[in-house]
Amino acid sequence: MEKFNPVIKVKGFATKQSVRLSEKTIAKTEKASNFLTDIADVFLFIASIIRETFSRDFEFKEFFRQCFQIGYKSLPLISITGTIMGLVLTIQSRPVLVDFGAVTLLPGMVAISLIREMGPVITALICAGKIGSGMGAELGSMKVTEQIDAMEVSSTNPIRFLVVTRVLAATLMIPLLVLYADALGIFGSWAGANIKGDVSFVLFFSQAFSHVKFMDLLPAVIKSFFFGAVIGLVGCYKGYNAGRGTESVGVAANSAVVLGSLLVIIVDVIAVQITDMLRS
Amino acid sequence: MKFENLKMKSTQTTANDQVIMTKIEPVIEIINLKKSFGLQEVLTNVSLNLINGENLVVLGKSGSGKSVLIKCIVGLLNPEEGTIHVLGENLSTLSSDGLGELRKKIGFLFQSGALYDSMTVKQNLEFPLRRIKKNLSEKEIEDKVNEVLENVGLTHALNKMPSQLSGGMRKRISLARTIIVDPMIMLYDEPTTGLDPVTSDEISSLINDVQKKYKTSSLIITHDIKCAHSTADRIIMLQEGEIYKEGKVADFDNSSDPFIKSFFN
Incomplete structure (x- = not known):
């Protein structure tokens, strides 16, 4: 009988280990499955937005209200931000251009930098913070306080009323905000150039726009539409799928900003690559 | 069988039979409902009927599955097993459009009130009305808003924001928003929770008034015995996701069961 005892102990040890291993495997499988479910959820969410965008009962009133909230209130x-962007860019780059005797290129350089890259990206990042977090928090709190359920129960599609209007408003308003930021950036640049110099407003603007081509503006505007769509989608998705507790409202707002900003940068990299390919 | 068919059948019978038919006609019929979240089973084989025109109270401790039950009835949650018939329609076979149409006949008073924070009281009341009764003129909408506000005694709150209202006022406005579309069935999720005894009594009497005036059938989820006493025609008690007892108010009052006694004393 004693001979068999060690065998029993080894068997017990092996069982515990295998239990731990199987627990780890289950946990990993669950994680992988949750990740795949999340991806599927995102695609279903986008599909339902597209479907509801073209539905008969488009919520025009709510759409215009969102355009006002996203556009005018920003x-x-x-x-x-736009003015300071141009001002700082000018103050920082002017001494270098003076050293190279190329100070006359300052307006064109600032205008191209602002229009091609800095205007769209910085405006989008600011909007990801302001608009994305606002959407995440608002929809998240609506979920927590059962307002989304109340909407669904009263035969109103919450995706159509809450999400489609916000995503479309962000997609349309952010390119306009980008153009506005570009214009103010060039104005800020003129103000910056006049701190240590004396350039007339008309001369500065005519010099700036003499270097800007249509193909500088068009890709920037197109990518701004994508920035808007990404910010709206992420903000709404995070808010709409927030958990039930109040803590989840903060989590939704925070992750809307983080993921929104990250996606803006990723979209920018892709857009720059595509634009570069088209130019060459 | 569809609700309309049931009604048609009742018109073919005599006047007396008709009264009986409408009285015993179930507007909600739940058979062997099962719902779980992960490994936790919340509802286990729950079967119940809500008869046309009655006030049915579902009692139970917190976490006994009452709110889950009521959310399954309006399709906010999908049960794993069992069938739910509402006004003769099987919920599991309905398309999203069909479910939307059915929901137009159901009023749901949420535990938190669920008033839309970004809208005034007036806009909150107009919201379901403009979407469910699309043919109404502006004058008719205004009249309807004033009528329901009068019914809940809050005509002065028309232009207030939900944040400016007390808990009791929010519940009343929420009730007004629910009855504004003339639902056939009213579902109340803990209507008196978080309210003082006086306001709770007011809400309970409002529930009775709504039932009398709008001829609704009501399912009231609560753990407030006073509310149950003043509103119930029949009571179902849930415990750990199962039906523990079903009967009239007097059956519960006179019960010697320790669990029921702990509730009713």
Whole structure:
């Protein structure tokens, strides 16, 4: 009998180990399955947005209200950011251009930098913070307080009323905000150039736009539409799929900003590559 | 069998039979309902009927599955097993459009009130009305809004935001928003939770008033015995996801069962 005892112990040890291994395997499988489910959820969410966008009962009133909230109410923040962007860019680059005797290129350089890259990306990142977090928090709190359920129960499709209107408004308003930020950026640049110099407003603008081509503006505007769509989608998705507790509202708002900003940068890299391929 | 068919059948019978038919006609019929979240089973083989015109109270401790039950009835949650017939329609076979149409006949009062924060009281009331009764003129909408506000005694709150309302006022406005579309069935999810005893009594009497005025059938989820006493025609008690007892209010009052006694005393 004693001979068999060690065998029994080894068997017990092996069983515990295999249990731990199987627990780890289950946990990993669950993680992988959750990840795949999340991806499927995202695609279903986008599909339902597309379907509801073309539905008969489009919520025009709510869409215009969202355009006002996203576009008009972001103007003060975008005004300050845009102006400072041009001002700082000019103050930083002017001494280098003076050293190279190329100070006359300053307006064109600033205009191209702003229009091609800095204007769209910085405006989009600011909007990811302001608009994305707002959408995440608003829809998240609506979910927590059962307002989305109430909408569904009263025969109103919440995707159509809440999500489609916000995503479309963000897609349309962000390119307009980008153009507005570009214009103010060039104005800020003129103000910056006049701190240590004396350039007339008309001369500065005519010099700036003499270097800007249509193909500088068009890709920037097109990618701004994608920035808007990404910010709206992420903000709405995170808010709409928030958990039930109040903590999840903060999580939704936070992840809307983080993921929105990250996706803006990724979309920008792709857009720059495509534009570069088209130019060459 | 469809609800309309049931009604047609009742018109072919005599006047007395007709009264009996409408009285015993179930507007909600739940058979062997099962719902779980992960490994936790919340509802186990729950079967119940809500008869046309009655107030049925579902009682139970917190976490006994009452709210899950009511959310399954309106299709906000999908059960794993069992069937739910609402006004003769089987919920599991309905398309999303069909479910939307059915929901137009159901009023749901949420535990939190669920008023839309970004809208005024007036906009909150107009919201379901403009979407469910699309043919109404502006004058008719205004009249209907004033009528329901009068019914809940809050005509002065028309232009207030939900954040400016007290808990009791929010519940009343939420009730007004629910009855504004003339639902056939009212579902109340803990209508008196978080309210003081006086306001709770007011809400309970409002539930009775709504039932009398709008001829609705009501399913009231609560753990408030006072509310159950003043509103119930029949009570179903849930415990750990199963039906523990079903009967009239007097059956529960006179019960010697320790669990029921702990509730009713």
